[in-house]
Amino acid sequence: xxxxxxxxxxxxxxxIDNPPINSLGHATREGVVRKLRRAIDxxxxxxxxxxxxxxxxxxxxxxxxxxxxxxxxxxxxxxxxAALEEADKPIVAAIDGNCLGxxxxxxxxxxxxxxxxxxxxGLPEVNLGLVPGAGGTQRLPRVVGAEVAADxxxxxxxxxxxxxxxxxxxxxxxxxxxxxxxxxxxxxxTEIAAVRPLPRVxxxxxxxxxxxxxxxxxxxxxxxxxxFLAPLAAxxxxxxxxxxxxxxxxxxxxRTFLELVSGEQxxxxxxxxxxxxxxxxxxxxxxxxxxxxxxxxxxxxAGTMGGGIAMNFINAGIPVTILDSSQExxxxxxxxxxxxxxxxxxKGKLAPELLAHRMALLTPSxxxxxxSDSDLVIEAAFEDIDVKxxxxxxxxxxxxxxxxxxxNTSTLxxxxxxxxxxxxRDVLGMxxxxxxxxxxxxxxxxxxxxADDVVVTAxxxxxxxxxxxxxxxxCDGFIGNRMLAKYRDAAMDLLYAGATPVEIDSAVExxxxxxxxFRMGDLAGNDIGWAVRKRRYAEQPDMPRDEIAxxxxxxxxxGQKTGxxxxxxxxxxxxxIPSPVVDDLLAAFLEKRGTAxxxxxxxxxxxxxxxxxxxxxxRILDEGIALRASDIDVVYVAGYGFPRYRGGPMxxxxxxxxxxxxxxxxxxxxxxxxxxxPSLVRLATEARTFN
Numbered sequence: 001x002x003x004x005x006x007x008x009x010x011x012x013x014x015x016i017d018n019p020p021i022n023s024l025g026h027a028t029r030e031g032v033v034r035k036l037r038r039a040i041d042x043x044x045x046x047x048x049x050x051x052x053x054x055x056x057x058x059x060x061x062x063x064x065x066x067x068x069x070x071x072x073x074x075x076x077x078x079x080x081x082a083a084l085e086e087a088d089k090p091i092v093a094a095i096d097g098n099c100l101g102x103x104x105x106x107x108x109x110x111x112x113x114x115x116x117x118x119x120x121x122g123l124p125e126v127n128l129g130l131v132p133g134a135g136g137t138q139r140l141p142r143v144v145g146a147e148v149a150a151d152x153x154x155x156x157x158x159x160x161x162x163x164x165x166x167x168x169x170x171x172x173x174x175x176x177x178x179x180x181x182x183x184x185x186x187x188x189x190t191e192i193a194a195v196r197p198l199p200r201v202x203x204x205x206x207x208x209x210x211x212x213x214x215x216x217x218x219x220x221x222x223x224x225x226x227x228f229l230a231p232l233a234a235x236x237x238x239x240x241x242x243x244x245x246x247x248x249x250x251x252x253x254x255r256t257f258l259e260l261v262s263g264e265q266x267x268x269x270x271x272x273x274x275x276x277x278x279x280x281x282x283x284x285x286x287x288x289x290x291x292x293x294x295x296x297x298x299x300x301x302a303g304t305m306g307g308g309i310a311m312n313f314i315n316a317g318i319p320v321t322i323l324d325s326s327q328e329x330x331x332x333x334x335x336x337x338x339x340x341x342x343x344x345x346x347k348g349k350l351a352p353e354l355l356a357h358r359m360a361l362l363t364p365s366x367x368x369x370x371x372s373d374s375d376l377v378i379e380a381a382f383e384d385i386d387v388k389x390x391x392x393x394x395x396x397x398x399x400x401x402x403x404x405x406x407x408n409t410s411t412l413x414x415x416x417x418x419x420x421x422x423x424x425r426d427v428l429g430m431x432x433x434x435x436x437x438x439x440x441x442x443x444x445x446x447x448x449x450x451a452d453d454v455v456v457t458a459x460x461x462x463x464x465x466x467x468x469x470x471x472x473x474x475c476d477g478f479i480g481n482r483m484l485a486k487y488r489d490a491a492m493d494l495l496y497a498g499a500t501p502v503e504i505d506s507a508v509e510x511x512x513x514x515x516x517x518f519r520m521g522d523l524a525g526n527d528i529g530w531a532v533r534k535r536r537y538a539e540q541p542d543m544p545r546d547e548i549a550x551x552x553x554x555x556x557x558x559g560q561k562t563g564x565x566x567x568x569x570x571x572x573x574x575x576x577i578p579s580p581v582v583d584d585l586l587a588a589f590l591e592k593r594g595t596a597x598x599x600x601x602x603x604x605x606x607x608x609x610x611x612x613x614x615x616x617x618x619r620i621l622d623e624g625i626a627l628r629a630s631d632i633d634v635v636y637v638a639g640y641g642f643p644r645y646r647g648g649p650m651x652x653x654x655x656x657x658x659x660x661x662x663x664x665x666x667x668x669x670x671x672x673x674x675x676x677x678p679s680l681v682r683l684a685t686e687a688r689t690f691n
Contacts, residue, residue: 003031005038010046010193011186012039015053022052024077024102025062026070032106033075033083040087047189048087050110051094051182052103057119060101063128063270066261077102077134078254081109085200090192092174094185095119100158105132108139111198114175114185115161121172122158126230128273129266129645133257137237138249139201143172146210150217150238154231171204206242214239226512228645229265264655268647271691272637275630275648279470280459283627291457292404294464298323298371299378300391302333302364305408306380308436311337312465314361315437321363321370330364337362340437372398376461378430380408383531388412389420396421404454406430407445411477411532414447424449430458431478432467433639434524441639442467443478468638473625476536480635482625483616483649488529490612490668491517492546494605498590498597501566502578507602508609512643517609518566519576520641522559526552526566548589552582611665613649618677618690629690650690658684 002025004015014035018028032050039048052058065071075083084091084106093107095115100122107113115121123136131137132153141149144167152159165176177184218235225231233256240249260266295318299310302324310320324330341358344350363370371377377399379391388407395405405427407417418427429445442462446455455471462469472478477485491504505516521529530553537543552565559565560574567576590597617632626632633648646652653661662684665676683690 002028003035005035007045008186009190010044011189012042012045012048013182013186014039014048014050016051016058017053019053020056021059021098022056022103023062024058024060024080024106025065026073028062029075029077029080033080036083036087040089045089046193047090047092049092049094049182049185049189050084050106051185052096055097057093057095057097057099058103058106059098060103060105060125061133063273066270077105078250081106081134084109084111085202087111088198090189090195090198092185092189092192094181095121095161096181098158101125101132101136102134105134105136105139108135108143108172108201111200112174112188112192113172114177114181114188115173116181117160117162117165117176117178119161120158121161121164122156123153124156124158126154126156126234127269129228129230129263129269130260131230131234131237131253131256133254133261135202135250135253137234137253138241138246140172141206141210141238141241142201142204144170146206146238146242147213147217149241150214150235153234153238154217154221171201202246208242211239211242214242226509226643228512228643229263230260230645233260265645268645268651268655271630271647271651272633272644275634275651275691276468276638278628279468279631279634280463282455282459282471285452285456289452289456291460292375292402292453294318294375294404294457294461296321296374297376297378298374299380300371300395301380301382302330303380304336305432305434305436307333307337307340308434308438309378309380309408309432310362311340311358311437312432312467314358316465317361318465319361319363321365321374323365323368323371325366327366330366334362334364368394368398371395372400374399374403376404376406376457378406378408380432383409383412383528385412385416388417392417392427393420396423402426404428404457406458408432409445410481413476414445414474415449418447418449425451426454428454428458429472429474429478430462431480433480439639440466440468441480441635442469443472443480443635443639444469445472445474445478447474468634470631470635470638471627473623475620475623475625479617479620479626479632480639482620483613483632483636484640486612486616487609488517488521490609492549494600494608495548495586496589496593496595497600498595499600499605500578500586501582503600503602504605504609505576507600507605510602511606511610512646514641522565522567522569522576523574525559525561527558548585551585551589555581557581607664608668610649610652611661611668614653614661615665615677615680617650618680621690622677622679633691654689654691658689659687 002018004017006013016022039045091110092112093110096119098120099107104121104123123132125132161176165173221231237253240252297313297318298321299306300323302322310322313320341355345352345355377395381387381391407429410431414429418424428447428450431443433439433441444458459469494504501518505519508516557564560569563569566582568579620626629650633651636642637644637648642648662680
């Protein structure tokens with residue numbers, strides 16, 4: 001059933017009923033219009049309440065219909081909204097829970113709106129590379145002002161009704177309640193049943209002086225968008241709500257929506273949307289496998305990673321015991337956590353009482369006995385196999401039966417770590433990404449003996465703390481860092497051939513990466529990669545040395561934290577300044593090797609680096625390290641700054657054409673001894689794709 005109809009006195013109640021999220025697919029749109037006509041035609045009905053299921057007014061369009069005949073079949077959403085506006089009886093939209101995208105556009109077509117204070121209201125279409133397509137960019141500015149509307153639409157983040165009702169002069173919400181919503185809405189509908197004329201959002205005007213705010217927003221947005229089309233297109237449409245008549249703005253919005261929905265960026269973003277959901281599915285684990293209970297967590301190590309990991313859990317209301325080997329380390333870690341929260345309080349993003357509540361959930365300790373009752377223990381110690389094996393040996397002695405023991409290792413062998421315990425079925429990797437309280441990715445590394453319910457629990461816990469979980473099997477670097485090594489190798493090959501860090505970073509950032517490989521190295525700390533290389537040199541004595549990067553680290557240039565790495569940094573600033581020291585280092589190396597500097601076009605730089613990711617990603621698929629190509633895309637979009645609007649490396653390769661990728665890789669390597677990944681060759685030969 002797509003819509004239900006009931007009557008309370010002389011008020012008709014139309015309830016959208018399309019679980020789980022009340023998406024506005026074709027059948028639902030038809031159902032709403034049919035029930036609306038019934039109410040309008042009934043002489044016994046004076047007013048209408050339009051609402052949803054408890055917890056969901058509507059999350060908007062059914063994106064599975066995009067590109068199908070149903071998306072354009074009558075009634076389209078714009079026609080449903082027009083039917084609301086043209087009704088000769090007052091319509092009250094009663095909003096509970098999520099009112100997003102087309103759901104908000106539908107509510108804006110009603111004459112009045114009433115909501116519960118915690119309801120989430122927004123237009124997140126930009127997250128799919130789109131603009132609202134049924135009047136959102138034209139109606140929302142008319143009820144909250146252009147500047148607030150632009151913030152909601154461009155940011156793609158919902159706001160609560162309780163927040164929005166406090167905006168001075170807003171006409172979005174007529175009432176906000178915390179009692180029985182439908183009862184409050186029917187009472188309100190009874191009050192205003194005889195009021196005429198019926199107010200329509202489209203008939204309101206936007207203050208002309210708001211154009212200055214839009215111009216200011218545009219300047220900053222151009223710098224941040226890095227080739228992403230939808231945010232700037234949305235801002236242009238919000239400006240039209242100020243400058244042109246409603247119908248003209250509506251037509252321009254529809255034209256822009258249709259252009260974007262058929263474009264490459266929106267297709268890539270829809271791929272990521274579905275890929276993140278597919279990543280939750282673990283094919284060889286029975287669907288009825290229950291997760292273990294996780295009510296308490298312990299984190300071993302109060303350093304940067306340990307503190308960030310702990311914040312994820314206390315943010316979700318889960319008590320955490322954080323353990324360190326020294327009081328000094330513990331005090332320093334707690335101080336960083338407190339400062340992080342205080343910064344949010346100072347910016348008005350966190351209530352002071354919430355800071356106190358979250359810190360109260362954190363218990364510092366120097367004694368392993370204090371983690372004995374924890375349901376989940378996450379080790380975040382130094383990235384050294386002996387250190388981690390020592391920690392797990394100790395945890396095996398103190399942790400209660402059934403506790404899950406997880407390592408935050410980014411590269412090391414989970415099976416070797418599990419082997420020092422008497423409970424390898426309870427051990428797995430939970431690789432958070434730095435900064436752990438911000439980055440969305442969680443690599444869940446499944447050892448050869450990890451129990452199914454442990455994997456299911458890790459995935460559930462990740463969702464609970466707002467992470468995007470991806471399953472990986474054991475290998476050096478798992479999915480993300482194993483591929484990153486090849487990406488970095490490609491960057492270093494360019495450096496050895498005469499390119500500069502600035503040229504390489506600029507090309508990659510122009511493609512849309514948040515940061516180029518050398519700026520990223522400086523941010524993360526070049527000593528981290530150096531430690532990994534030294535481990536690999538010891539394990540593989542014949543492995544070629546990375547002379548330039550090693551020389552950089554030997555001189556103490558670890559990046560931002562030392563004031564210099566591949567770039568120079570002024571005290572207190574993160575701005576990367578081209579370094580004469582690095583220029584001299586590169587010049588000396590090139591002279592020693594007799595290599596002349598070569599100018600590389602940005603497109604070639606990008607292809608060398610991205611296609612290196614693709615080839616290694618294909619090998620990871622061949623070896624069964626990743627479950628599916630789209631999981632690799634999720635890893636790189638959520639954890640490594642790959643531009644979301646390009647869909648991830650494997651999806652991007654599909655759009656370029658795998659035969660073209662293979663041909664380019666062979667040209668770049670120029671060496672008959674180099675062999676591409678077997679699956680890349682097979683798929684390219686068969687004119688197929690990864691996804």
